[in-house]
Amino acid sequence: MIENLWKFFFGITGDVLQRVLIGSLVLRFGLLCLMGLLSVVILSEILDPTLLHLPASLLKDHMASPSKMNVEFAAMDSSPDTKDDGDKDSAEKTGMHGFKSILRKVVFSLRMSYPSGKRWLKVLYFVKFGIMILERAIVFYAPMQTERVIRAFSQTGQATDGSPVLSKFDMASIVSYVVYDYLKRYSNVLTALTAVVASPVDDYARNSMTLRFFEHVHGLSMEYHLNAKSGETMPVLRSGEDSVIYIADMLLYQILPSILDVVLSLAYFWFAWGWKYGLVIVVNIAIYMVMNKYITRRRIDTWNDFSANSSKASSRATDSLQNFETVKHFTNEVFEVDRYRAGLAGYSKRSLRATIEDSLLMMPRGLIWSWNLFIGCALCATEIAQGKRDASSFMTFVLHSKQLEDPIDTFGWVFSSIEREFNCVEKLFNILEAEPTVKDIPNAPPLVSKNGDIEFEDVGFQYSPDKKGISNISFKVPQGSTVGIVGPTGSGKSTLLKLMFRLWDPTSGRILIDGQDISKVTQTSVRQQIGVVPQDTTLLDESILYNIGYARPSATRAEIEDAAKAAHIHDNIMTFENGYDTSVGERGAKLSGGERQRIGIARVVLKRPSIILLDEATSALDSATESDIQKALSAVTENRTTFVVAHRLSTVMHADLILCIKDGRIVERGTHEELIQTAVENGGKGEYYKMWRIQSGENVISSPSSVGDDEHNSVLAMTPDVLSKVDPDMSTTPKKSAEETTKVEE
Numbered sequence: 080m081i082e083n084l085w086k087f088f089f090g091i092t093g094d095v096l097q098r099v100l101i102g103s104l105v106l107r108f109g110l111l112c113l114m115g116l117l118s119v120v121i122l123s124e125i126l127d128p129t130l131l132h133l134p135a136s137l138l139k140d141h142m143a144s145p146s147k148m149n150v151e152f153a154a155m156d157s158s159p160d161t162k163d164d165g166d167k168d169s170a171e172k173t174g175m176h177g178f179k180s181i182l183r184k185v186v187f188s189l190r191m192s193y194p195s196g197k198r199w200l201k202v203l204y205f206v207k208f209g210i211m212i213l214e215r216a217i218v219f220y221a222p223m224q225t226e227r228v229i230r231a232f233s234q235t236g237q238a239t240d241g242s243p244v245l246s247k248f249d250m251a252s253i254v255s256y257v258v259y260d261y262l263k264r265y266s267n268v269l270t271a272l273t274a275v276v277a278s279p280v281d282d283y284a285r286n287s288m289t290l291r292f293f294e295h296v297h298g299l300s301m302e303y304h305l306n307a308k309s310g311e312t313m314p315v316l317r318s319g320e321d322s323v324i325y326i327a328d329m330l331l332y333q334i335l336p337s338i339l340d341v342v343l344s345l346a347y348f349w350f351a352w353g354w355k356y357g358l359v360i361v362v363n364i365a366i367y368m369v370m371n372k373y374i375t376r377r378r379i380d381t382w383n384d385f386s387a388n389s390s391k392a393s394s395r396a397t398d399s400l401q402n403f404e405t406v407k408h409f410t411n412e413v414f415e416v417d418r419y420r421a422g423l424a425g426y427s428k429r430s431l432r433a434t435i436e437d438s439l440l441m442m443p444r445g446l447i448w449s450w451n452l453f454i455g456c457a458l459c460a461t462e463i464a465q466g467k468r469d470a471s472s473f474m475t476f477v478l479h480s481k482q483l484e485d486p487i488d489t490f491g492w493v494f495s496s497i498e499r500e501f502n503c504v505e506k507l508f509n510i511l512e513a514e515p516t517v518k519d520i521p522n523a524p525p526l527v528s529k530n531g532d533i534e535f536e537d538v539g540f541q542y543s544p545d546k547k548g549i550s551n552i553s554f555k556v557p558q559g560s561t562v563g564i565v566g567p568t569g570s571g572k573s574t575l576l577k578l579m580f581r582l583w584d585p586t587s588g589r590i591l592i593d594g595q596d597i598s599k600v601t602q603t604s605v606r607q608q609i610g611v612v613p614q615d616t617t618l619l620d621e622s623i624l625y626n627i628g629y630a631r632p633s634a635t636r637a638e639i640e641d642a643a644k645a646a647h648i649h650d651n652i653m654t655f656e657n658g659y660d661t662s663v664g665e666r667g668a669k670l671s672g673g674e675r676q677r678i679g680i681a682r683v684v685l686k687r688p689s690i691i692l693l694d695e696a697t698s699a700l701d702s703a704t705e706s707d708i709q710k711a712l713s714a715v716t717e718n719r720t721t722f723v724v725a726h727r728l729s730t731v732m733h734a735d736l737i738l739c740i741k742d743g744r745i746v747e748r749g750t751h752e753e754l755i756q757t758a759v760e761n762g763g764k765g766e767y768y769k770m771w772r773i774q775s776g777e778n779v780i781s782s783p784s785s786v787g788d789d790e791h792n793s794v795l796a797m798t799p800d801v802l803s804k805v806d807p808d809m810s811t812t813p814k815k816s817a818e819e820t821t822k823v824e825e
């Protein structure tokens with residue numbers, strides 16, 4: 080019965096071995112189909128977002144309400160898709176997959192991977208290329224040698240007893256066949272050796288790329304850094320570099336050799352075997368390529384989705400780790416874990432989908448290839464049956480056809496993987512194409528530092544059209560002046576300093592240092608003249624010594640210690656176990672706010688700039704320390720033009736000029752005395768006066784106009800007492816009047 084079934088299904092009668100062979104093939108095919116079916120089932124199941132549920136214990140003590148969490152997760156899970164759609168749209172708009180765009184990436188990759196600097200690396204580069212050409216010649220010639228051996232066998236005569244006789248020539252053929260086979264099979268060894276020799280070429284290319292990209296990112300303006308996600312820039316740079324090297328390598332050592340193999344084989348079949356064979360190959364390659372394009376497209380879409388999800392999940396995780404303090408403040412550890420879990424679930428879901436799609440989509444590739452072999456074999460068998468060819472040509476045909484299998488298969492995987500890399504290069508391009516918003520004009524000269532006179536000429540600036548900035552700012556101060564900038568929060572005080580430091584350029588008007596428009600000189604030269612102590616001094620994750628010395632890398636240890644003494648932090652540092660070698664932690668997290676500020680001040684002391692910008696530089700200090708530092712700063716700022724932004728009026732009351740900013744405009748200007756006096760004369764109207772009264776303990780919330788004359792006079796009269804309460808030095812008269820020291824332009 081089994082015999083009959085066998086005949087029924089396969090029409091074959093044969094020995095047991097044959098049946099086992101065919102049986103195992105059928106079983107394998109059946110299993111393959113089953114796997115395919117399972118894959119389709121899994122593919123539909125993986126849409127379930129609960130795939131990666133963590134143990135419930137992780138959810139205990141959860142502070143966030145479930146509804147809030149769900150909203151978060153929904154946003155998390157859906158946003159990559161949304162982003163992807165955006166990506167796809169923009170990709171279509173910009174023609175990310177268009178010919179021009181691909182060509183651009185290809186040219187970029189080839190250019191970047193070429194070691195243009197060093198001669199010996201260039202030699203290695205071309206040696207590697209030469210070896211590849213040699214390999215192709217060997218690969219092409221190996222089956223020809225087989226053919227010659229087979230022909231030689233069939234031409235061999237017979238001895239008198241009927242046994243075959245091998246001539247000397249035949250032996251040579253066999254030897255050369257073995258040698259070629261060795262070379263062909265072990266060409267991988269050759270490739271590995273080439274890779275070792277060529278690794279300095281890749282390293283050189285990678286390092287020079289890294290430095291170029293790093294330099295580019297550092298050259299970008301503040302705006303880029305504020306908008307960029309710091310956790311994403313470096314990974315994009317790194318994966319972009321890897322992709323550039325990979326693309327160049329694939330092009331030169333996978334695609335080009337494969338094209339050579341195919342062209343040579345095609346030419347061989349066409350001319351040595353006849354056009355029909357050539358046509359079969361051409362048609363099959365065409366079908367293969369069309370199919371491959373579809374498969375690749377589909378694969379890339381899945382991969383894009385996967386990579387967008389993965390980078391979003393990891394950047395959120397990085398963000399939460401960097402902001403560990405905020406997480407702790409709100410006991411949101413579990414919330415963060417859940418958020419990350421949702422991200423990972425999306426990530427593994429997409430990874431699984433990509434893997435399954437890969438396996439499923441590989442099947443048609445194999446089928447097309449088998450179809451090609453079948454048609455070719457049938458053609459060859461027909462010609463043998465017709466007596467047009469001898470039986471040995473069948474073997475030759477099969478061997479030559481097999482030669483085509485590898486390169487065509489290479490096209491299959493190389494194109495899909497290279498497209499994935501194009502995607503990484505595209506992200507790299509987005510960074511490389513970012514232009515600094517603040518640029519030096521061509522051939523800009525450096526700022527020539529003379530005195531440090533500063534002038535704002537009707538300066539206006541907006542961060543964006545819908546965001547108010549500052550407008551009509553005009554004033555002029557001579558060298559050595561101290562300018563206090565006060566005003567409500569968000570009024571534009573820091574913006575003024577940022578414009579002076581050229582973190583942005585004004586949208587109207589000019590800023591002049593010593594009569595030179597700072598937008599017409601190099602940014603570096605401007606910044607070299609200016610020392611800044613920002614609101615929140617951030618430190619590098621190094622030692623205290625390194626962080627202070629960062630202001631002037633050539634400074635000696637003694638100079639660094641002197642600067643620390645001037646900033647009143649030396650004694651503090653000496654109480655630390657490792658003194659100046661104490662590590663400050665990430666962004667200086669291991670130090671107090673006041674310590675960080677004093678390190679910031681020490682840096683400026685060490686830098687010795689001609690202009691100093693203090694943006695709430697002493698806000699984190701207690702009054703006594705602030706007073707000490709003010710004294711130290713007055714030594715540092717002597718003969719240096721200094722801008723002091725402060726909410727605590729005691730910090731600026733000695734200034735030669737106080738600018739009171741409101742809604743981005745200067746609403747009042749003068750010395751402390753002048754501003755108070757003017758307000759009193761105006762019936763208590765004045766922003767500065769209002770702030771002063773609030774800070775001096777007169778809790779004036781009502782409108783100044785409601786304050787009577789007597790009251791104003793009493794405020795002015797009591798000023799010295801109040802000052803001395805806040806700071807013993809404050810009751811002293813300011814050094815000069817505004818008229819004496821500043822020429823204020825209305």
Ligand SMILES: Nc1ncnc2c1ncn2[C@@H]1O[C@H](COP(=O)(O)OP(=O)(O)OP(=O)(O)O)[C@@H](O)[C@H]1O
Binds near residue numbers: 542543575
């Ligand atoms: N990089 C930026 N992009 C967009 N808007 C910004 C940016 N930096 C500041 N702003 C906005 O510009 C306005 C002025 O900010 P600025 O920092 O100059 O205020 P400030 O007077 O120094 O405030 P504070 O006293 O609180 O430090 C604010 O409304 C702020 O939101």
